Amino acid sequence: VKFSENGPFDFGRNIWLPVDSIDFDVQFFPEGGALLSGVNQNVAFKAIGKDGLSVDIEGEVCNSKGETLYHFVSIHAGMGSFALNVVPGETYYANIKVKGFEQVKRFELPKVEESGIALSVTQRYDKNQLIYSIKCANGAPLPKGLKLVAHTRGIPMVSKEIDETIASGILMTDNMYEGILHLSLMDSDCNVLSERLCFIRHADTKSMTITPNKKKYSVRDEV
Numbered sequence: 719v720k721f722s723e724n725g726p727f728d729f730g731r732n733i734w735l736p737v738d739s740i741d742f743d744v745q746f747f748p749e750g751g752a753l754l755s756g757v758n759q760n761v762a763f764k765a766i767g768k769d770g771l772s773v774d775i776e777g778e779v780c781n782s783k784g785e786t787l788y789h790f791v792s793i794h795a796g797m798g799s800f801a802l803n804v805v806p807g808e809t810y811y812a813n814i815k816v817k818g819f820e821q822v823k824r825f826e827l828p829k830v831e832e833s834g835i836a837l838s839v840t841q842r843y844d845k846n847q848l849i850y851s852i853k854c855a856n857g858a859p860l861p862k863g864l865k866l867v868a869h870t871r872g873i874p875m876v877s878k879e880i881d882e883t884i885a886s887g888i889l890m891t892d893n894m895y896e897g898i899l900h901l902s903l904m905d906s907d908c909n910v911l912s913e914r915l916c917f918i919r920h921a922d923t924k925s926m927t928i929t930p931n932k933k934k935y936s937v938r939d940e941v
Contacts, residue, residue: 740816741768744775744825750836750912753828754855755806759836761827765796765814772796777814779827781805791817804830806856831855837866837903837912841891848916851886852903860885863906870895870918894918 742765749760765775772795779788779802787810790800802810810827833855840849852860860882868876868889875894878887880903896918903912935941 740773740819740821742766742773742775742816742823744777744812744814744823746812746825746827748828748836749838750853750914752831752834752836752912753802753804753810754834754836754853755804755830755832756856757836757853758801758803759853760799760838761802762799763790763792763797765792765816767816774817775814776817777812779810779812782809802827806830806832833858835861835903835911837901837914839901839914839916841916843919843921846891846920848889848891848899849886850889850901852880852912853885861905864911865904865906865908866901867904868899868901870897870899875899876901891918891920896920 744763744765747762747764748754749762753759753761765773767773774792774796776791777789778786779790779800780786788800788802790798792798804810808830810830812825812827813822814825815822835855836853838851838853841847842849850866852864854860860880862882864880864882866876866878866880867874873895876889878889880887899916899918901914901916902910904910930941
């Protein structure tokens, strides 16, 4: 109540206090495209806030019994990864919170596939190598006629027949173009079974210096 010469009258003011919570979403990306039963697999994740920008998170992976299997944190721009030993017939979820906030949200991991194939790639920058491995759900044998094809910006880099008795190998990157390398694992009919992206960077990359023609520019001035 506030008083004046004409008597009291109602007076109110709203003060908005910040809420100790934040809305966010997390997506999970099993390496090779699918979460395969009976396979030890890398799972990447990406977290964004309601404004579409990345947020740093931390959380834990749990199985259907509620047992905590792994703890993980994002390492850059809401992104990171963890290794998951996928048990046949199991389901997984993650309890996650944004760093600095107490609000915890639950996210389901992708459904476990009882059949399928996945391409895994590890890069060794010191030796200019890409180490690939092919993993089948539940330890199934590799099918015959597999082919590994890779390109950079549409330019073919690799075309390799896969021996069904050897599930891994090494690709040399010395003569590959820098940039995003797109690897595809295909069957004998050229159907894509699994895909993987990686970035090729050579240690001897040349640096560039740009010098402007003057120190200061006005609005809409030519550069």
